Amino acid sequence: MTVSTEVRPTIGRQGLFSRMSDSAKTRTYISAGVRHLFLAAFGIIMVYPLLWLVFSTFKPNVEIFSSASLLPQTWEFSHWRQGWSAIRGHTFGTFFLNSAVISGLSIVGTLISCSLAAYAFSRFRFPLKRVWFSILLVTMMLPSQVLMVPRYILFVNLGWIDSFAPLTVPNFFGSSAFFIFLITQFIRGIPYDLDESSFIDGCSRVRFLWSILLPLMRPALFTAALFTFMWTWQDFMGPLIYITSVRLYPMPLALNLFVDAQAAVNWGALHSMMVFSIAPIIILFFFAQRYFVEGIVTTGMKG
Amino acid sequence: MKSRLSPWQRKRLSEAGTAYGFLSLWLIGLFTFTLWPFAHSIHLAFTNYSFDPTYEYVGFANFIRGFTDGLSLTSMNVTARFAIVSVPLRLAVALFVAVLLNKGIRGLGIYRTVYYIPSLVGSGVAVAIMWRRIFGRRGLFNNVIALFGLQGQDWIANPDTARFMLVLLSAWQFGSAMLIFLAALKQVPQEMYESAEIDGAGVVRQFFGITVPLISPVIFFNLTMNIINAFQVFTQAKIITNGGPMNETMFMVLNIYNQAFRFGNMGYASALSWILLLIIATFTAINFVSSRYWVYYETRMK
Numbered sequence: 001m002t003v004s005t006e007v008r009p010t011i012g013r014q015g016l017f018s019r020m021s022d023s024a025k026t027r028t029y030i031s032a033g034v035r036h037l038f039l040a041a042f043g044i045i046m047v048y049p050l051l052w053l054v055f056s057t058f059k060p061n062v063e064i065f066s067s068a069s070l071l072p073q074t075w076e077f078s079h080w081r082q083g084w085s086a087i088r089g090h091t092f093g094t095f096f097l098n099s100a101v102i103s104g105l106s107i108v109g110t111l112i113s114c115s116l117a118a119y120a121f122s123r124f125r126f127p128l129k130r131v132w133f134s135i136l137l138v139t140m141m142l143p144s145q146v147l148m149v150p151r152y153i154l155f156v157n158l159g160w161i162d163s164f165a166p167l168t169v170p171n172f173f174g175s176s177a178f179f180i181f182l183i184t185q186f187i188r189g190i191p192y193d194l195d196e197s198s199f200i201d202g203c204s205r206v207r208f209l210w211s212i213l214l215p216l217m218r219p220a221l222f223t224a225a226l227f228t229f230m231w232t233w234q235d236f237m238g239p240l241i242y243i244t245s246v247r248l249y250p251m252p253l254a255l256n257l258f259v260d261a262q263a264a265v266n267w268g269a270l271h272s273m274m275v276f277s278i279a280p281i282i283i284l285f286f287f288a289q290r291y292f293v294e295g296i297v298t299t300g301m302k303g
Numbered sequence: 304m305k306s307r308l309s310p311w312q313r314k315r316l317s318e319a320g321t322a323y324g325f326l327s328l329w330l331i332g333l334f335t336f337t338l339w340p341f342a343h344s345i346h347l348a349f350t351n352y353s354f355d356p357t358y359e360y361v362g363f364a365n366f367i368r369g370f371t372d373g374l375s376l377t378s379m380n381v382t383a384r385f386a387i388v389s390v391p392l393r394l395a396v397a398l399f400v401a402v403l404l405n406k407g408i409r410g411l412g413i414y415r416t417v418y419y420i421p422s423l424v425g426s427g428v429a430v431a432i433m434w435r436r437i438f439g440r441r442g443l444f445n446n447v448i449a450l451f452g453l454q455g456q457d458w459i460a461n462p463d464t465a466r467f468m469l470v471l472l473s474a475w476q477f478g479s480a481m482l483i484f485l486a487a488l489k490q491v492p493q494e495m496y497e498s499a500e501i502d503g504a505g506v507v508r509q510f511f512g513i514t515v516p517l518i519s520p521v522i523f524f525n526l527t528m529n530i531i532n533a534f535q536v537f538t539q540a541k542i543i544t545n546g547g548p549m550n551e552t553m554f555m556v557l558n559i560y561n562q563a564f565r566f567g568n569m570g571y572a573s574a575l576s577w578i579l580l581l582i583i584a585t586f587t588a589i590n591f592v593s594s595r596y597w598v599y600y601e602t603r604m605k
């Protein structure tokens with residue numbers, strides 16, 4: 001699918017290209033050059049702030065806010081060590097681990113609960129199916145702010161405040177309606193013949209899901225896992241509301257505390273921990289770029 | 304009783320049982336974490352609840368306050384202004400870059416990556432802190448314009464420019480919208496441009512005559528989703544400006560958060576969240592109604 005759509009326009013262009021006069025060809029080359037020039041310049045402006053941030057962690061504090069250049073005039077390597085232990089009594093290792101635990105649990109919970117529900121929606125006939133599916137779609141659209149206050153009260157009553165539970169447990173109960181929808185649509189695209197032949201061979205429903213469907217669902221599960229990671233890793237509002245002890249802070253809260261705690265901030269140290277918090281996302285993106293792009297495009301097109 | 308069922312009925316019954324088994328986790332979550340809080344939120348909106356067991360019903364007072372209180376009205380105003388400026392700006396940039404990238408360009412993968420990275424990290428706390436530094440008095444931006452001999456200012460602390468800095472941050476994250484546009488542009492048949500070119504239509508004419516109508520369903524989708532998201536902006540406003548200066552960035556969600564968790568007005572905050580829901584629904588509805596006049600659905604799109 002991707003191959004055919006990407007190749008088709010090229011053939012069309014070449015067909016047109018060979019029919020062009022020489023002056024028209026020159027014009028095409030110039031326009032391609034102008035486009036590259038613009039795209040490259042604009043691209044550099046777009047990523048410059050992030051590159052600047054990365055290099056600023058190696059600049060002395062006085063230099064960070066006095067020049068716009070990327071490379072440090074004098075290299076300073078102490079910021080990362082200072083940043084690591086900038087918050088009294090804790091290191092950023094703790095905060096990183098907290099973030100990792102919250103994200104990890106959220107991913108596991110989302111994958112389990114969403115695939116189970118999606119399997120039911122895509123492969124079973126049962127009473128009220130349409131009603132439940134409509135409710136699923138509505139909850140997908142519901143702005144989370146409407147539930148913010150009552151959920152907080154609920155978690156207070158459950159005694160879950162100041163723990164990871166409010167941030168992770170709902171994921172084990174399919175709170176990411178969006179991914180149930182995504183996986184349901186994906187399973188619907190898998191041929192039904194597969195089910196029938198397996199059931200004739202005496203395969204149970206659970207066994208079928210586990211050993212036949214699950215491996216085929218990998219792309220959808222991977223997309224769900226990636227985006228769950230992205231959202232929980234960067235989530236600020238959730239931890240801000242539910243977590244009060246510094247030892248349980250995930251990265252975003254720790255960074256926020258870092259800024260607030262120090263009146264005269266050690267900017268280089270702060271920047272190094274900001275880069276540290278962004279790094280996993282960027283690294284993951286470079287390893288799984290295809291899934292990101294496909295995830296955005298397919299969910300975008302289907303949503 | 305059971306014996307009177309035909310084998311077929313029994314099969315259907317057991318299928319339904321299994322299905323509900325698979326659904327059970329989601330159903331428990333739906334009732335506990337969504338439907339119950341949802342109902343509770345309606346209840347709270349009509350009370351003056353603030354963690355005190357002796358609360359009272361106040362009728363529509365919270366809603367009336369939401370529509371008359373100065374801060375609340377300001378928050379609606381600035382949120383709507385933010386959405387109305389930031390969403391079209393973001394989508395215009397996204398579409399423009401997508402069109403440039405679409406015409407069989409070399410190095411597409413590199414460009415796509417570079418333009419997508421800001422979307423990847425832009426909603427986080429780290430970038431918010433970075434943004435505040437970049438547009439501060441001694442920030443990167445002022446250092447750059449100083450190279451051209453221009454005198455900068457503190458763009459974040461100035462009430463006239465603060466909100467626009469958040470608009471810029473939002474526009475900076477045009478990457479996902481661009482990827483969606485790019486996928487849609489690939490579906491537009493190339494032959495159409497060729498025949499238009501032979502007929503003497505220029506680039507601009509081709510864009511508005513062919514590209515825009517054919518990808519209008521995707522423009523509509525991006526518009527809807529981005530408006531919904533723009534009304535829910537929180538992290539950036541909390542970290543970069545904390546609602547200031549002079550409430551110029553006191554977005555609705557930030558106001559709701561403050562009312563609930565700083566001042567403990569849980570009932571009032573619930574009412575405000577329903578007003579927010581109402582506003583988002585209204586904008587979405589307007590968008591849907593208007594789409595009849597500008598979204599072009601081809602019966603069979605190649």
